[in-house]
Amino acid sequence: MDAITSNNLTTSTLAGADPVEFYGTQVASRLLLGTAQYPSPAILAEAIRASGSDIVTVSLRRESGAAKAGQSFWQLIRDLGVKVLPNTAGCKTVKEAVTTAEMARDLFDTPWVKLEVIGEDDTLQPDVFGLVEAARILSRDGFQVFPYTTEDLVVAEKLISAGCEVLMPWGAPIGSGRGLNNPYGLRSMRAHFPGIPLVVDAGVGLPSHAAMAMELGYDAVLLNTAVAKAGDPVRMARAFARAIEAGREGLLADPMETRDMAAPSTPVMGRAAFGQ
Numbered sequence: 232m233d234a235i236t237s238n239n240l241t242t243s244t245l246a247g248a249d250p251v252e253f254y255g256t257q258v259a260s261r262l263l264l265g266t267a268q269y270p271s272p273a274i275l276a277e278a279i280r281a282s283g284s285d286i287v288t289v290s291l292r293r294e295s296g297a298a299k300a301g302q303s304f305w306q307l308i309r310d311l312g313v314k315v316l317p318n319t320a321g322c323k324t325v326k327e328a329v330t331t332a333e334m335a336r337d338l339f340d341t342p343w344v345k346l347e348v349i350g351e352d353d354t355l356q357p358d359v360f361g362l363v364e365a366a367r368i369l370s371r372d373g374f375q376v377f378p379y380t381t382e383d384l385v386v387a388e389k390l391i392s393a394g395c396e397v398l399m400p401w402g403a404p405i406g407s408g409r410g411l412n413n414p415y416g417l418r419s420m421r422a423h424f425p426g427i428p429l430v431v432d433a434g435v436g437l438p439s440h441a442a443m444a445m446e447l448g449y450d451a452v453l454l455n456t457a458v459a460k461a462g463d464p465v466r467m468a469r470a471f472a473r474a475i476e477a478g479r480e481g482l483l484a485d486p487m488e489t490r491d492m493a494a495p496s497t498p499v500m501g502r503a504a505f506g507q
């Protein structure tokens with residue numbers, strides 16, 4: 232089993248003690264961070280450090296210019312010592328996604344790929360038919376696929392049959408910041424696949440959304456816009472790191488059962504009687 236240690240840029244009570252595993256690689260941080268749309272490369276680097284993330288996603292489109300900017304970006308990522316999860320962001324067909332993944336494997340020298348096959352422009356929701364087909368082709372070709380999917384259980388089963396060992400259902404449409412649109416669906420998915428690493432990917436807008444994903448039992452959260460577009464991306468990255476730890480810690484602490492009726496939290500036995 233490979234292991235990558237936390238980049239040690241935040242102190243974590245959980246880091247190391249409660250790692251998550253993707254395709255046999257253990258990672259300490261449960262926050263996966265996107266690298267697009269930051270105000271500057273320096274702020275991106277500082278945000279990654281503040282997040283404590285061990286894994287960042289990088290779109291091949293950004294790199295494919297092969298321009299100087301692409302090279303300096305790549306150097307920045309290398310200097311941070313984080314693992315790269317290349318993504319096929321923006322691909323709309325199976326062919327485009329497969330070709331992009333193949334190029335990403337050459338460029339980043341990793342079998343990992345975050346597979347996006349976008350099916351609809353307004354919501355950027357995945358084309359789940361194309362996604363399953365592309366996942367099958369790539370898994371057969373030795374890729375370790377992280378599919379961006381919906382919370383549909385049937386699609387999830389098909390992705391697993393296609394070779395996926397991780398599933399990444401959306402919280403809400405990419406870039407919307409709406410949080411978890413369908414907590415019921417996400418909870419069902421968690422219950423249905425207890426042994427599969429599940430990552431909420433996309434649509435997360437606030438640290439509380441990420442904490443909720445962890446409280447639902449999700450293994451990790453992938454997000455980009457909420458940090459990149461915050462007024463203070465570095466501070467927001469730190470806030471997400473803490474929220475994810477808090478949500479995970481809360482889950483592990485075995486939360487109380489909810490109930491419909493009130494139950495006095497202060498004991499009533501033996502209380503003082505007044506006015507008699």
Ligand SMILES: CC(=O)[C@@H](O)[C@H](O)COP(=O)(O)O
Pocket residue numbers: 264265266267288318320345379404405406407408432433434435453454455456457
């Ligand atoms: C960077 C990346 O992979 C995005 O496609 C991802 O899905 C994040 O979405 P948000 O920007 O909504 O966090």
